[in-house]
Amino acid sequence: MLNKSKIKSFLFKKHYKVLYEDRKLSSATFEILNACNFKCVHCYNQNLAIKFMPLTDALKIIDELCMLGCKNITLTGGETTMHPQFEKIYKYCFDKGLKITLYTNGYYINKFLNFLKKYPPLNIDISLYGMNDKTYKEICHIKDGFSVISNNINLILSNGLPITLKSVIMQQNCDQFDQINAYCTKLNIPFRFDLNLLTSKDFVNKQEDNSLTDDKYFQVMNQIRKHKLNNWMGYITRENVFNDSDALYSCGAGRISLFINCNGGVRICNFAEFSEKNFNDTSLEKIWESFKEYLVLDKDKKGDCYNCKYKKFCSNCPVTTYMAHKTDGKSILPVAQNCREAKYIYNSVNNE
16 A cells, blocks of 8 residues: 655655756845835834845846746835836836836825826735824824725725735734734735745744734734634645745745845845845846755754654745844744644644
């Protein structure tokens, strides 16, 4: 009789072997500036020197992305619409045939609606931080945030443009989770959220004051459980492509996607500083080839995370490990907030 475990292991290894040998760049996230009109307490870009990607560099990068076969691009920041050449960069992507996702806080988006209707994006992705101006002032240090952004969301919808909303749930807005969810449901807007906060890129803000306490965390997770339990139950029987593989890097980073920051630094993903090489020093093609060194790495089979019974439900990876422990990107170590989430989901599905 065939051993199912060995068959699974063989198929996963074959799958990642194909991905490694036949890597094709499909999507890129392009940070065109790191400046923002918000000063969010949890921002991972805080304390960095303000930088705007020069137009000539931006267009050159877009050209090279297209030569590598890239089909999708996410324009991000900072606040993307604050770039003085935003429309030129965006339209160049559009004219190249790239499908564009626009990350924005939504505060200035009304100024660009006619432009975006003429050159429609694949999606406008807006961060929603609360359901009133008081919460926005506490989190983003802007006094009329919700009033302006909720009005702009309605304008986006009335103009027939595609939109999704996302929210970071933290101490300052966790009591509004149900309100945010109800708001998105009422407007029929896809909504996603994250309860895990990342250390700032300069490793100064560890998010202790913003991350949910255990009491608040379980309060929110009990609300989420009502909507997510059936999906979590599916984890038991289906393969988790990220965690059931021996490959250390088992997501799309470096295989089908990459990240470019406003300094010209190219990384396998946004937070993987250890992988960065600068576009101004070499070609994008050579940088893309260099990322192979991470894709051949295997997980430590003696490590705590590899042998953890909660791992199927865990979102930990070498990059979140790096942000928590400042490692070299070649290991996975326990990260407290990921462990907390994995244990909660595990217990939820096993108590059914």
